[in-house]
Amino acid sequence: MNDYTWPESATPKMVKKAYGNKLCSYTICLEAWRRGLNVEIYDPIFKVFSISDKNKKVIFNRSKSQLTSSLAVKITKDKQVTREYFIREGVPTPQGAFFEGYDKLKPALDYAQSIGFPIVIKPLDGSLGEGVFTNINSIDEARDIYLHLIEKLGHNKIIVEKFVKGDDYRIYVVGDKVGGAVKRIPANVVGDGVSTVSELIDTKNLIRKKNPFLSKGLIKIDKEILQYVQNAGLTLDSVLDENALLFLRGKANASAGGDVIDVTDEIPFQVKDVAVKAVKAIPELSHCGVDVLYDDQLNIVNVIEINSRAQIGVNMYPTNGIGRDIPSAIVNEHFPNSVLNVSLIKNNVIFDMDSVLNSLESSAIKSVSLTRPRLNTKDFIKLYFTLDDVGIDMKAQRSIARLASRHSVFGFVKSSAHKTILLVCADADKAKEFIYESNKYFSFENALKKHWLGAVEYSFNIKSERLI
Structure with missing residues (x-):
């Protein structure tokens, strides 16, 4: 749960x-x-x-703010150059090399053998975990994935690096402090003894759609997922035993369907320190996301990459744990x-x-400048009025909007031929004056009145009829 x-x-x-x-x-x-x-x-x-x-x-x-320079962005987009900066500044990172195109297939495979399997193959400048294949254990598998990146995914510049063990973490660093840290778990499903693998994926996606960040990182069935299901001796139509855990990917990116657990208060200081050190290794880099693999059994940390324009939602809206206020x-x-x-x-x-x-x-x-908010919390109210069998025309709606502006009321009005809805948000006295003057357009005596608990925009809008 x-x-x-x-x-x-x-x-x-x-x-x-x-x-x-x-x-x-x-x-x-x-x-x-x-x-x-x-x-x-x-x-x-x-x-x-x-x-x-x-x-x-x-x-x-x-x-990303302008305090992060174009040089820093250029460096972090190139995973091999980033690796070189890490090595220069003593930041632990996996051994790896860069290869380009079909002509470098054999050198890439030779390099893979020289550093030893398992390995990772990924695009030089990829993002959101797209095209990252981990825990590759054979020459044949490496060849297939290298060609797949070029022919199917359109990546001609490829990184081959040593696979290192450890749990995957996204650590968001602001200045010289860690704003939040999450443990990322690869896309997975847990069996209930009844549903097929495909049905379990659909159910989990329904849950993810309710999460402001994970809603755009649904589990999408692709080559990697099909391979993981096959390796488990299953198909998408197989029923997974109750409580059985099936991993669907090797990479743990939330954007690729992974789960997110906040560990800001639990992760060792050593890991946080390495993340901050990694940011400092890149010149003119302000706040950013740092991807780390940490083996807590061997106490070994490796920085995989840095994202200068990272999604902050991953630290704000975890699957489990405390969401961190990164915007603040x-x-x-x-x-x-x-x-x-x-x-x-x-x-x-x-x-x-x-x-x-x-x-x-x-x-x-x-450009548009936002109107600065001015809100007196004393006796602030939000009232929602519904008037059945009462409709007002567009001219009256505009008059009500002008009244709202005059009395510093925000909310909205929307009306059809048979119903009018009005949201009034303001200090109590201003709201009272606004409602009194609005009575010239319709009477509030028979209106259904409720306190509005939802969010409210700092403006007064005329909503279209189709929203009713």
């Missing part, structure tokens, strides 16, 4: 619209916005944004004197991401 606690500042209902590639940008901007910092967004896919105060401005590309650590690193308005978290107040990104679809708008 999954047992987890995720950050209160970024619950699923707060980040629902940002699942996937927008998660890093959204959660970092949300943290900065709640601190009253200036937040400016530059593109409709929410890739580039800036955070600033009176003294400085920092530009981000998702989780990042904003603290850049703006240590900024102060968080905790009432915005308490009341589930977020900024209106969709409106911002939609406006940036127009080539005439180059």
Whole structure:
């Protein structure tokens, strides 16, 4: 059974619209916005944004800030060059070499034999675990995978390295501190004595879809999974015995269907220290994700690679354990004197991401600055009114929106011919005034009133009829 606690500042209902590639940008901007910092967004896919105060401005590309230089990015994208920096600075890392194209197949296989099996074969500049094959134990298997990377996956530059034992960890380093550490377990299913392997995969994917980060890292049946199932003497239609554990991959990336367990408080200091040392080995590298293999039996640590623009959701939304507030650590690193308005978290107040990104679809708008939140927590209320058999036209909805702006009310109104829904969020006195003036458009006497427990956007929107 999954047992987890995720950050209160970024619950699923707060980040629902940002699942996937927008998660890093959204959660970092949300943290900065709640601190009253200036937040400016530059593109409709929410890739580039800036955070600033009176003294400085920092530009981000998702989780990577401008404090990480283009040189650092270039180094970390090349796994072999990264290895050379590690070796130079005494960071433990597996032995490996780079090979390119069909012509280097024989040298690659000769090298594999020279370092001894098992080995790992992976793309030189791959990401998210794509194309990484581990624990390869024969020349024939190595040849097949090398050619598969070129012919099927389109990778011409390939790394062959010594396979090292150890559990897989993603450690997020901010400055010279560890912001979070998770143990990553390869994609797997546990039998119930009734369901087939294929059905168990489908069931697990349904659970993952509820996780803000893992929802985009579903278990997808491919060559590697089919090989693991076959090696276990099974097929996708086999019924797995109750409590039997079947691993489906060698690599443990969450994006490839792996599970994530927070170990920030349990992982030895030695492992954290090696991760920080690895970051310092790369010049002009700020915060990033460090992939580590740690054998706790032999107490051996190896750094596999560094991701300068790592997904922070892996540390925020574990399958088990405490989700770490990485956005807070990042904003603290850049703006240590900024102060968080905790009432915005308490009341589930977020900024209106969709409106911002939609406006940036127009080539005439180059950037959008978020309106700074001003929220008095005293007597703050969120009321949800439903009026059946009452419809108001678009003109009236716009008038209500203007009233909301005048009274500093945020929420939304949406109406069809037979129903009107109104969300009112404001200090009690302002909400009372707004409701009183709105009565000119319809009466609230027969409205069904509830307290709104969900997230609310810091704006007042007119919702389309189809959302009702």
